[in-house]
Amino acid sequence: MRTRPDLNTPAARPDAEAPAQVIRVAAVVMARPDGRVLTVRKAGTGMFLFPGGKHHAGEQPVDTAVRETAEETGLRIRPDELVHLGAWDTPAANEPGSALHAEVYGLWRPIARHEVPEPTDEIVQLHWMDSADPQAPAGYAVAPLLLPVLAAVAATPLF
Template identity: 75%
Template sequence: MTAPADRSDEPAEIRVSAVVIARPDRRVLTVRKAGTAMFMFPGGKHEPGETPLETAVRETREETGLRIRPDELVHLGAWDTPAANEPGMALHSEVFALWRPMARHEVPEADDEIAELHWMDPAAPAAPACAGVAPLLLPVLARVAAQPLF
């Protein structure tokens, strides 16, 4: 009988859902959580029994106040990247997009967990001074920049 393989050198995986919300000028909403230095999409970790889509809707509401319906979101795909704020951790992200213009009354606002909102250009991702761009944003924004939004 052989001993199980030592997996201590493999990073643990964090599973999240993220949401791409774009304006007609193609800029995409990003958030920076309090106590962190990376901008990322609204989203977060799944709660027990929650589907990735349910997580996307809940986290968007909690972080930005935007109330979107599950049927409004399009699944863009899944990405595996390093985690932005947990060194040595891997991130598996189910990414959804809201491909409709927001109504005048739909204005994202940061909650207590979110320190800052920033509308980022997908063709030239850059964070405000003294902050970075989460690894997940780069491949997703490259896809967003190459497709029509609305």
């Protein structure tokens, strides 16, 4: 007996697009005492996002968060300093047509005076964004991941 194909699957609809590629990343939310959060803009892109990035093979998300934060900002943080805030699925910021799955961590300690984030080779701009009113500098946008994450942590005391 043959069954009818499920008409809700992309393969059954001739006009359907293929499922989006899912990019898996880890990101870190870090804030100053004034509530501003650190965001970065990668070279050749127009959106500000949290420090973070793609996993290496076999790498745990928390280790990705630590490595990417160091690579993008020069800040050395430890895995035990991070609090797992949750996982979010949003459109990818800089890869049109792709979806993003982000494991997000919070660094809920003040950045020490000697810890000065600096843009690295892949990062062209850092911006301390108001977590209560996330706005990118003129001419740029806020990555889709930032808004739901900042809304979720809005009621959380940062320190």
